[in-house]
Amino acid sequence: MSPDxxxxxxxxxxxxxxxxxxxxxxxxxxxxxxxxxxxxxPVCLNVNENPYPPSAEVLAEIADAVSAAxxxxxxxxxxxxxxLRTGLAAYLNRGGYALTVDNIWAANGSNExxxxxMQAFAGPDRVVMSFPPTYSMYPEYxxxxxxxxxxxxxxxxxxxxxxxxxxxxxxxxPDLIIVCSPNNPTGTSTDLSVIRTLCEATDGIVVADEAxxxxxxxxxxSALDLLPDHPNLxxxxxxxxxxxxxxxxxxxxAAAPAVVDxxxxxxxxxxxxxxxxxxxxxxxxxxxxxxxxxxxxxRERDDLVSWLGEQGLATAPTDANFVLFGRFVDxxxxxxxxxxxxxxxxxxxxxxxxxxxxxxxxEMAAFRTALLEVLPDCPRMTEAxxxxxxxxxxxxxxxxETPAPAGEE
Numbered sequence: 001m002s003p004d005x006x007x008x009x010x011x012x013x014x015x016x017x018x019x020x021x022x023x024x025x026x027x028x029x030x031x032x033x034x035x036x037x038x039x040x041x042p043v044c045l046n047v048n049e050n051p052y053p054p055s056a057e058v059l060a061e062i063a064d065a066v067s068a069a070x071x072x073x074x075x076x077x078x079x080x081x082x083x084l085r086t087g088l089a090a091y092l093n094r095g096g097y098a099l100t101v102d103n104i105w106a107a108n109g110s111n112e113x114x115x116x117x118m119q120a121f122a123g124p125d126r127v128v129m130s131f132p133p134t135y136s137m138y139p140e141y142x143x144x145x146x147x148x149x150x151x152x153x154x155x156x157x158x159x160x161x162x163x164x165x166x167x168x169x170x171x172x173x174p175d176l177i178i179v180c181s182p183n184n185p186t187g188t189s190t191d192l193s194v195i196r197t198l199c200e201a202t203d204g205i206v207v208a209d210e211a212x213x214x215x216x217x218x219x220x221x222s223a224l225d226l227l228p229d230h231p232n233l234x235x236x237x238x239x240x241x242x243x244x245x246x247x248x249x250x251x252x253x254a255a256a257p258a259v260v261d262x263x264x265x266x267x268x269x270x271x272x273x274x275x276x277x278x279x280x281x282x283x284x285x286x287x288x289x290x291x292x293x294x295x296x297x298x299r300e301r302d303d304l305v306s307w308l309g310e311q312g313l314a315t316a317p318t319d320a321n322f323v324l325f326g327r328f329v330d331x332x333x334x335x336x337x338x339x340x341x342x343x344x345x346x347x348x349x350x351x352x353x354x355x356x357x358x359x360x361x362x363e364m365a366a367f368r369t370a371l372l373e374v375l376p377d378c379p380r381m382t383e384a385x386x387x388x389x390x391x392x393x394x395x396x397x398x399x400x401e402t403p404a405p406a407g408e409e
Contacts, residue, residue, distance in 0.1 A: 187318025
């Protein structure tokens with residue numbers, strides 16, 4: 001009689017059981033945990049953080065808020081996060097909007113916001129659509145919610161192909177469409193006329209992922225402008241980027257109250273800790289302070305674009321706090337050469353391209369010096385990118401000694 005292949009070997013210690021020995025879901029077999037490399041190097045320009053910490057005044061208030069919240073740690077937090085959501089609405093209303101607490105939902109990073117949206121509106125026998133090259137976590141959210149993930153590749157200039165998108169919407173009938181704008185990893189903003197057209201072309205939910213919106217160039221309007229007339233539109237934001245609050249893990253969305261209610265149905269109980277809520281409210285109370293370096297980072301980004309062009313390198317137009325540049329015959333050799341010189345960037349996006357975050361003047365000087373040393377040994381692609389670009393794997397993620405525990409926003 002043949003042995004049961006699902007039976008655990010007798011006498012096997014728990015420490016000896018491998019992932020392959022577990023009854024893992026079939027679609028997870030062979031998968032690796034997501035995570036940008038977290039390496040101990042002098043210059044980290046790979047995860048698009050604001051490199052400037054909060055001021056001493058804000059840090060002192062954060063410490064006081066944590067201490068105050070700790071006094072009631074034996075009790076569950078406000079599960080609706082009313083105070084926090086009110087503060088988020090007030091922050092967005094600085095742009096001339098009229099949002100209320102009923103329009104806002106918050107979670108542990110915009111990653112959790114996106115998962116909750118898929119739990120509510122996607123899932124088995126439903127379709128999620130997005131536009132590569134784009135944020136690499138979208139297909140993983142779809143996988144984890146048993147949603148079918150379909151893509152419409154961007155044009156060679158990284159803008160959306162609207163005609164093809166509308167054709168695919170008719171064909172696929174997506175339940176959830178995600179437009180990352182400014183797009184990660186390219187930095188490309190999508191015009192509001194395109195997002196408006198998508199909202200009108202589908203009965204599904206359209207998500208404008210605006211994680212990098214605060215870094216956009218002057219005149220780049222937010223999809224928040226469209227909310228009053230499009231109840232199927234969701235605008236996702238984060239405090240991890242411009243707000244210098246990546247360690248706080250706070251993402252949020254603005255949408256019609258009914259969309260917020262849908263997220264409330266699928267959220268885990270008490271999903272936002274008392275500490276997270278308290279600290280985020282302090283950051284919002286000091287929004288001008290937290291955002292005070294945004295203009296500096298825009299200038300660093302724009303100066304970097306000019307400098308890279310002077311070196312004969314191509315760059316993608318960017319409204320984010322990073323620059324996609326290339327195109328290299330062997331981009332990994334460039335990545336490795338920079339890392340050997342203590343500068344960590346990101347090997348992500350279409351083949352031949354690399355992404356670097358805007359950092360402090362000292363960090364950018366180190367990057368320029370290292371890149372000038374590496375470039376002579378790294379040939380560039382000579383032909384123009386005529387094919388529609390596609391996402392390519394990031395080998396640095398798999399090779400990192402210390403993978404990040406959560407997705408990069």
